Amino acid sequence: MLQHFTITVNGKGNFPCRPDQTIVEAGQQAGFGFPVACRNGVCERCMGTLQRGHVQQRNHTIHAGDANSTQVLYCVAQPLSDCEIDVSEVTAPGELPSHEVHCQIQQIEALNHDVSRVWLQLPAGKRVLWHAGQYMMLNLNGEGFPFSIANHCDGRRLELHIRHGDDNSAAQDIMAYLESASTVSATLPAGMRFIDSA
Ligand code: FES
Secondary structure, eight states: OOOOOEEEEEETEEEEOOOOOOHHHHHTTTTTTTOSSSSSSSOOTEEEEEESSSSEEEEEEETTGGGGGGSTTTTTTESSSEEEOOTTTOOOOOOOOOOEEEEEEEEEEEETEEEEEEEEEETTOOOOOTTTTOOOEEEEHHHHHHHEEEEOOSSSSSEEEOOOOOTTTHHHHHHHHHHHHEEEEEEEEEEOOOOOOO
C-alpha cells in the first residue's frame, strides 16, 4: 500500500496526501477547494500556515513553528508527516465559498398578513453560488441575521420569505430597513445542510 500522510485543513476536514504529491494537488483530488492561480509557487494565492507537522517546499524543509511556517505555499509543498494547515478560503467537499456582497433590493410583496417575499439581486460580475437549502446572512448595523434562501441558484436573483409578525420586532425592523433602502449587505452561502441535486 502506498504511504500517505493525513492533512487536516482549517479544522474542517482532512485528506490523504502521498509524500510525492503537493498538498494542493491531493486536496483537490479529495474535493477540497484551494485558492490557487499559478500553481508554481509564485503568486502566493495558496499561502497559509503550517500549524503542525513538516513539509518539503522545493529544497527547504519547513517545520511548524519555524519563522517561515506562516508563509507556506501549498501548491509546491509536499508533506513529510501528518500536517495541520490553515489556508483562508479553502472549502470542504460540497461546500461553496462564502462572499460578502451588496445586493439591490428589487421587490417586496406581501404573501399574507405577516410574511413578505423579498427579491434581492446580486451584483453583476461576481459569481456567487449556493445549494438549495442553504441560508444567507443579512448584515445590518453590525449584526448578521440569518434567512433561508427560498430559490435555487439560477442567476443573480435571491428570494427570501420574511415573517414579521407582532411577536418579532427584529424582523419588523429588518423589513422597515428593506422597505426604505435600495441595497443591503449580505453574506452567503451559509450552512452545510442542503439538497443534494447531484
Ligand atoms: S498557486 Fe500561486 S503560489 Fe501557489
